[in-house]
Amino acid sequence: MTTEGRGLHVRVLDTLGLAITAGEYPAGSVVRTDEVAQRFDVSRTVVREVVRVLESMHLVESRRRVGVTVRATEEWNVYDPRVIRWRLAGTDRPRQLRSLTVLRSAVEPVAAALAARHATPEQCAALTEQALGMVATSRGRRLEEYLVHDIAFHRVVLNASGNEMFARLGDVVAEILTGRTHHRVMFDDPDPAAVTLHVGVAEAVREGDAARAEELTRQIAVGALQELDVLAP
Amino acid sequence: MTTEGRGLHVRVLDTLGLAITAGEYPAGSVVRTDEVAQRFDVSRTVVREVVRVLESMHLVESRRRVGVTVRATEEWNVYDPRVIRWRLAGTDRPRQLRSLTVLRSAVEPVAAALAARHATPEQCAALTEQALGMVATSRGRRLEEYLVHDIAFHRVVLNASGNEMFARLGDVVAEILTGRTHHRVMFDDPDPAAVTLHVGVAEAVREGDAARAEELTRQIAVGALQELDVLAP
DNA sequence: TGTGATGTAAACGTCGTACTTTTTACCGCC
DNA sequence: GGCGGTAAAAAGTACGACGTTTACATCACA
Numbered sequence: 001m002t003t004e005g006r007g008l009h010v011r012v013l014d015t016l017g018l019a020i021t022a023g024e025y026p027a028g029s030v031v032r033t034d035e036v037a038q039r040f041d042v043s044r045t046v047v048r049e050v051v052r053v054l055e056s057m058h059l060v061e062s063r064r065r066v067g068v069t070v071r072a073t074e075e076w077n078v079y080d081p082r083v084i085r086w087r088l089a090g091t092d093r094p095r096q097l098r099s100l101t102v103l104r105s106a107v108e109p110v111a112a113a114l115a116a117r118h119a120t121p122e123q124c125a126a127l128t129e130q131a132l133g134m135v136a137t138s139r140g141r142r143l144e145e146y147l148v149h150d151i152a153f154h155r156v157v158l159n160a161s162g163n164e165m166f167a168r169l170g171d172v173v174a175e176i177l178t179g180r181t182h183h184r185v186m187f188d189d190p191d192p193a194a195v196t197l198h199v200g201v202a203e204a205v206r207e208g209d210a211a212r213a214e215e216l217t218r219q220i221a222v223g224a225l226q227e228l229d230v231l232a233p
Numbered sequence: 234m235t236t237e238g239r240g241l242h243v244r245v246l247d248t249l250g251l252a253i254t255a256g257e258y259p260a261g262s263v264v265r266t267d268e269v270a271q272r273f274d275v276s277r278t279v280v281r282e283v284v285r286v287l288e289s290m291h292l293v294e295s296r297r298r299v300g301v302t303v304r305a306t307e308e309w310n311v312y313d314p315r316v317i318r319w320r321l322a323g324t325d326r327p328r329q330l331r332s333l334t335v336l337r338s339a340v341e342p343v344a345a346a347l348a349a350r351h352a353t354p355e356q357c358a359a360l361t362e363q364a365l366g367m368v369a370t371s372r373g374r375r376l377e378e379y380l381v382h383d384i385a386f387h388r389v390v391l392n393a394s395g396n397e398m399f400a401r402l403g404d405v406v407a408e409i410l411t412g413r414t415h416h417r418v419m420f421d422d423p424d425p426a427a428v429t430l431h432v433g434v435a436e437a438v439r440e441g442d443a444a445r446a447e448e449l450t451r452q453i454a455v456g457a458l459q460e461l462d463v464l465a466p
Numbered sequence: 467t468g469t470g471a472t473g474t475a476a477a478c479g480t481c482g483t484a485c486t487t488t489t490t491a492c493c494g495c496c
Numbered sequence: 497g498g499c500g501g502t503a504a505a506a507a508g509t510a511c512g513a514c515g516t517t518t519a520c521a522t523c524a525c526a
Binding site for chain 3: 498499500501502504506507508509510511512514516517518519521522523524525526
């Protein structure tokens with residue numbers, strides 16, 4: 001996540017956002033735009049645009065005569081992809097990972113059930129293809145390849161559900177899975193049971209068996225939650 | 234939702250956001266900042282801040298030499314509270330309401346189960362109080378009062394789940410319930426079965442019966458979905 | 467005639483400054 | 497000690513200038 005990219009204000013935004021979500025500025029603390037401008041060596045115009053974006057994420061609140069005050073965590077727009085990225089990159093990554101995994105465990109089973117009803121033939125094919133890919137790469141330390149299929153699989157399910165709110169969680173799931181792979185001991189292959197479950201979901205969706213798709217996905221979710229308990233008690 | 238409120242840029246933001254989410258600007262169409270500035274009679278500075286916010290919501294994309302282009306619906310940050318508000322106020326309100334209700338039906342049962350485990354005594358008390366309030370106002374065209382208790386009830390459940398992602402959906406649920414009440418024929422009282430279910434959830438949470446809390450909440454969700462089918466086939 | 471290099475202008479990006487508005491805090495007066 | 501007015505601090509807004517990128521057209525050359 002290099003932040004040097006084009007756009008002067010992106011650098012400031014990323015740095016500030018990361019710092020705030022990491023808790024470097026406790027709730028209620030104030031920042032003055034002039035200070036920020038000076039610190040980053042940019043014009044006040046740029047800072048103001050950054051503040052506007054931070055404000056739209058409910059991370060801060062800008063008030064005259066007092067400055068830009070950091071809001072309490074409970075007010076943040078925690079569904080904003082950028083906020084999620086910042087928090088996953090910050091200090092309370094474990095907590096965040098747990099929250100998101102719980103969300104997954106609630107949403108994905110329902111999404112799978114809907115997918116079983118609405119998936120197009122193309123989506124069914126894609127699902128099977130990704131499941132097979134997972135099988136093929138599930139042994140022999142091919143974790144990176146496995147990850148790609150895993151992410152693609154869950155994305156297809158969420159998209160096939162036909163619900164846009166579900167579909168937009170694809171990035172979150174991708175982030176979670178990526179994080180899990182990269183933070184785990186890289187020597188052990190994926191759980192064979194999980195692989196089987198994925199194949200089963202693909203089957204169930206293809207056959208239009210909503211109940212089974214939901215149940216199998218629920219088992220996948222349970223596995224993900226248990227895994228979290230093992231890693232972070 | 235008057236938009237005249239303090240802040241010159243809020244007016245522009247609200248107007249533009251509403252127009253975009255309402256589909257007045259098809260995906261790919263371009264807007265020029267100078268045009269907007271002239272149209273709203275504000276400086277380009279203000280427009281640029283608005284564009285930044287719109288950009289952070291993934292509603293638009295700003296590129297040099299071409300202008301501000303509207304993104305496809307699939308790219309929007311549909312979890313942003315403001316985007317939700319705009320869409321609920323716009324033309325595809327029914328579609329949006331359905332998406333959100335499905336999301337609710339996935340999340341709330343799990344949240345209720347978690348609440349049964351984690352709710353504090355205070356939260357249990359609040360839950361019972363709101364449920365009783367629903368009972369008390371469930372007859373005699375007291376829909377507005379009923380609505381207040383209904384919203385408070387679901388908020389407490391989501392908060393008591395202890396999961397911040399769930400907790401942040403409180404506003405969404407409030408929006409849905411409000412919309413339902415105000416768009417329905419105002420003569421019929423709430424479904425008595427739903428009231429009973431709420432009382433049951435409060436009970437189950439208080440007793441720590443996660444399974445029952447989940448099941449009852451699921452029934453509430455099913456009811457909400459069926460209601461949608463009746464209103465918008 | 468087709469293809470590639472080149473130039474140009476259009477739009478956003480950034481900056482600095484000046485001025486306005488709101489809100490807080492302080493000070494003096496009753 | 498309370499009350500009101502005034503001053504200052506900080507964000508809000510405006511404007512004008514210049515920088516930067518890049519789509520598009522034009523032209524040269526094969």
